[in-house]
Amino acid sequence: MNINRRNFLKAAMLAGGSSFIGASKKALAEVDFANQANRCGVLTDLSRCIGCRACESACNEVNKLPEPDVPFDSDKVFEKERRTTWKALTVVNRYPNPKDKDKPIFRKVQCFHCNDPACASACLVGALKKTPEGSVIYDESVCLGCRYCMAACPFSIPAYEYSNPTTPKVVKCTMCYGRITKGQVPGCVEACPEEVHTFGKRNDLIRLAREKIIKNPGKYVDHIYGEQEVGGTSWLYLSPVPFEQVGFLTDVENKAYLNFTKGFLSVVPVVLTLWPALLGGIYIFTSSRDQKEKEELQKPKKGGTKS
């Protein structure tokens, strides 16, 4: 057993090496999201929306999406609740208004642009990113197509090009990142004839939303959706009726979702450093015990397994 020491050294080297991997992983896992004050967002006031779908049409145009299955001026789409797809980054759904039957409530759905997006913390190649401007953007050039972002998104917003064999993409709203970096507002915001959406700094939008709630008693539910949900989102909503009645998820957690995996990831370096020592120790213990046993039985020892 002259390789005992060598094995020990090897195990020690492994421990050293792997703790290095662990340390770097940990360091990189801490993504700093400082500078949140300058992030932009959109405040959507559901009480103003008339369901004209001008936003959908504008989104289609800005993002050069394929022709819709049903034209944008048709009311037929409201018969069923829709979701975002690879052909439509935003959709408007209609819900009955419990206060006034003749005035249904319309709700526009798109990416919420979370402050700490679950999709970004899910992506194993960092294809999804929260930008300083507030958008959550997607880099097609590195995406593997594992679709963990879709599974991870608490709102199930990202869609996938399942029928594209060569360059399938994850598709979702980018808050018109290309436009806002040029100083323009997102396509849907610009197209809205009823001024349902307000684009601006997120902090200002929250102040504005509070003011609206205070100045119009009884008009809105006293809640800004997206202020706390999933740790805060860039897209905020005001609604005249309880949010769960107009298709919002109200049982989401009020903290950033990346916190749910942080605990696990922080154990990684511990395992990487402790296991080699522990297992190497057990190995040294058992092998020295075996050796002793062998020495005791030395003389009559023979392989004797098979003739």
Place this chain on the structure above:
Amino acid sequence: MSVNLGIVSYRPSWIGEKLFRGMSFAAYVRSLLTPFNIIAALVWLPGFILVLIRYAFGLGAVMSGSNEYPWGLFISYGLLCGVPFASTGFIMATAYHLFGMKAYHPLVRLGILTGFLGYFFAVCFLLIDLGRPWRLPYPMFVSFGTASVLFLVAWHVALYLSTQLLEFCPAIFEWLGFERCQQWVTRITVGATIFGVILSTLHQSALGALFLLMPGKVHPLWYTPNLPVFFFVQSIYAGLSVMILVSSLCRRFLKNQTDGQFTSNLDNLLFGLAKAAALVLFSYYSLKLLAVAHENEWYLLVTPYGYLFLTEIILFVFMPCYLYVYGVRYKNVKVVQLTSVLSMVGVVFSRFNISIIGFNWTLPNLEIPGWKEFAIAITILTTAVLVFRWIVSHMPVLREFQEHDLRLVQAETRKMVERTSPRPHQFTRS
């Protein structure tokens, strides 16, 4: 290495001997036309055609491809079940090399081979499921999403696949007769084993940690902060059960590839594995109950999902635990073998409960993977069985090669070969 004495006069080349078992190519091909192989080919073909369709027309052509259920059978079965089933490698290597359980020697190579193939075919499932499979190495070389649990899984599966190949190399080199390489890779065994345990601990649990990110989507009975621990513990009894099943099947169907050391003591080894599995199953059962108690979710047990949960932990965790103990107590190998199947079905059931049935439990529609996904899965599994059989019948996995006395036997055989053959094939041997 089977030196077929009957046809030695044919003088096989080195390749001919290694690949065609000493037969001529035509004879070898003819020898492959067995009923088993023909049936396997028929089972294999439909899924293979579907794989071609998938690469030609996109994922949507073979899976339901919904935006709410982005993961179908390829992930839920291929990755989430394939990886725990493949924990045989690290379990047997740890037991033998690190814990010094020398009695399990006949099962070590089998465990490592099963583990390696399990991972290899899990990666095959991924290559079908990923939108752009050719970018599989991206997380290692191009772009790093270091905050992602999946990043860890990708790295660890890649590293562990290589580690297991290295651990299996002694068998390959013995088969090829590369003695020097064989000696070299044998020396790093302990290091490789320890490295393998680290990687296994982390990525087995990381598969559970993938779902930590989805507290609203995974049903609360299954969602707990302890998911990583559950997945890891489950992988241990999954691996032990696979070990019981695979070694039993080998004894039954590949008997001519085994040696006395493998067959003579196997029953006792199976009881040992069953005992270990029973212990792990019991811990798992307790952990599951503790999790319900910890979150105080007893009231959820009387909902449909609760019945599902109870089925899972009573029929598929407690029952196998009990049956393993029963089998060991009454020395009943049949019971142990059947229980291994039950506990493996249980692993699949519990993983599906998290990733398919209990996933998106708040949505009205449940999406079950379509038949095409099953056909492809069957094709991959058939391939795995065939590859396994090929390796086992060529390389020394179920039988000894290196033991001193066996070498003598082989030397004898060679001498006989040399006597009967005019120009014998040269074996590299000092």
